[in-house]
Amino acid sequence: MDQNRNIGGTFRTVLSRPDEIMLAAGASGELLAARLRVALAACLFLLPVTNALTGGLPGESVIGFGGAAFVNIFALLWLRLARRPRHYRWLPFATAAFDVTATTVVLALLGAQYLPAALNSMVVWCCYVLAILMTALRSDGRITVFAGALALVQYGMLIAMVFLTASADQLLSPEYGAVTPGSQIQRLILLALTTALTATIVYRMQRLVQMSGIDGLTGLPNRTWLLHRMPWLLEAAHEQGRSLSLALIDLDHFKAINTDLGHRVGDRVLCHVAAVLQDALNESEWLVRLGGEELVLVMPLPVGAAWERMEVLRQRAAAHPFHPGTPRGEPIRITVSVGVAASPHDGHDTSQLLGRADRRLKHAKRGGRNRVVARDE
Numbered sequence: 001m002d003q004n005r006n007i008g009g010t011f012r013t014v015l016s017r018p019d020e021i022m023l024a025a026g027a028s029g030e031l032l033a034a035r036l037r038v039a040l041a042a043c044l045f046l047l048p049v050t051n052a053l054t055g056g057l058p059g060e061s062v063i064g065f066g067g068a069a070f071v072n073i074f075a076l077l078w079l080r081l082a083r084r085p086r087h088y089r090w091l092p093f094a095t096a097a098f099d100v101t102a103t104t105v106v107l108a109l110l111g112a113q114y115l116p117a118a119l120n121s122m123v124v125w126c127c128y129v130l131a132i133l134m135t136a137l138r139s140d141g142r143i144t145v146f147a148g149a150l151a152l153v154q155y156g157m158l159i160a161m162v163f164l165t166a167s168a169d170q171l172l173s174p175e176y177g178a179v180t181p182g183s184q185i186q187r188l189i190l191l192a193l194t195t196a197l198t199a200t201i202v203y204r205m206q207r208l209v210q211m212s213g214i215d216g217l218t219g220l221p222n223r224t225w226l227l228h229r230m231p232w233l234l235e236a237a238h239e240q241g242r243s244l245s246l247a248l249i250d251l252d253h254f255k256a257i258n259t260d261l262g263h264r265v266g267d268r269v270l271c272h273v274a275a276v277l278q279d280a281l282n283e284s285e286w287l288v289r290l291g292g293e294e295l296v297l298v299m300p301l302p303v304g305a306a307w308e309r310m311e312v313l314r315q316r317a318a319a320h321p322f323h324p325g326t327p328r329g330e331p332i333r334i335t336v337s338v339g340v341a342a343s344p345h346d347g348h349d350t351s352q353l354l355g356r357a358d359r360r361l362k363h364a365k366r367g368g369r370n371r372v373v374a375r376d377e
């Protein structure tokens with residue numbers, strides 16, 4: 001699946017809004033990035049101190065110290081904001097822009113003191129690379145591309161300004177070497193490559209998370225996906241004052257299919273039922289394979305409406321027999337039993353809802369199977 005993606009498709013994926021799981025991972029990544037920034041910002045004070053102690057230009061040390069103080073104040077502010085995960089949706093863009101722009105400002109200040117330092121300071125220029133690499137922690141390709149593009153534009157403008165204003169001998173320096181167009185183009189290319197590499201890492205991370213949340217047999221989201229996704233769905237439903245229902249669906253007499261026709265046919269039956277149900281779902285309904293022959297359907301409905309919806313789907317499963325595909329194989333009617341539970345009435349978290357739905361599923365089995373139960377008896 002992965003190998004078949006073309007570059008255009010990959011690029012579109014990188015630039016698209018990540019799903020809820022990746023956004024949640026990105027929010028904790030933002031907090032990690034904020035903590036890392038505070039630690040790195042504290043280390044920045046070492047640069048002007050080292051510069052002063054090793055006989056560097058006094059003006060450089062003062063600028064370095066001022067820049068470090070500025071970065072430290074903002075680093076603490078970003079950390080404070082990042083402690084409220086996903087509260088400020090603009091935060092990852094703002095912090096990435098800050099990291100890049102702070103680098104440009106320090107380079108410009110160095111250049112104002114001593115022109116070659118603006119373009120040939122290796123230590124400060126490397127902060128662009130760190131700023132772009134740090135966007136990988138946000139698990140969002142849009143932020144990586146944004147930070148990379150901003151670094152290219154800002155550094156490109158700095159190059160243009162220096163070359164437009166400086167004379168040839170101002171670009172020669174005993175400390176920093178010669179500032180040449182060739183070396184500056186190489187730096188721009190390195191920034192573009194860093195951006196492309198970081199975006200690729202983000203893309204791979206997204207694909208791995210996606211793959212770990214998909215059931216290999218049916219292609220449905222799996223238990224891992226459900227356990228990650230449900231808290232967000234429950235929180236959103238709670239904020240909007242809506243109910244969220246969960247239906248636990250179990251195939252009836254599935255053991256007999258395995259025993260009579262073999263496990264391989266059993267697997268095909270599972271895929272068949274998953275496809276029959278999946279084909280009838282709308283965008284706000286999520287079908288998950290919990291494990292074995294148990295499926296879960298999550299619906300943004302109160303319990304009564306969820307029961308009605310499951311009744312329709314139960315009848316649909318029964319009306320679509322499985323065809324073994326062998327010359328003498330008769331179509332097999334597959335039925336399902338279902339237990340439904342809804343938040344907030346039956347519970348506030350996934351395990352409470354699953355527990356309640358499981359109890360009702362057992363009632364459905366005891367009551368003769370091929371039925372939906374949404375109430376305790």
Ligand SMILES: Nc1nc2c(ncn2[C@@H]2O[C@H](COP(=O)(O)OP(=O)(O)OP(=O)(O)O)[C@@H](O)[C@H]2O)c(=O)[nH]1
Pocket residue numbers: 217250251252253254255256258262263264265266267270291292293365369
């Ligand atoms: N082919 C196949 N079988 C599976 C898979 N996972 C679980 N099973 C089988 O599913 C069967 C589940 O049986 P049970 O739920 O205990 O019983 P049942 O026959 O379905 O009876 P009721 O649920 O009471 O209607 C077991 O035989 C498992 O081996 C799978 O991935 N593929």
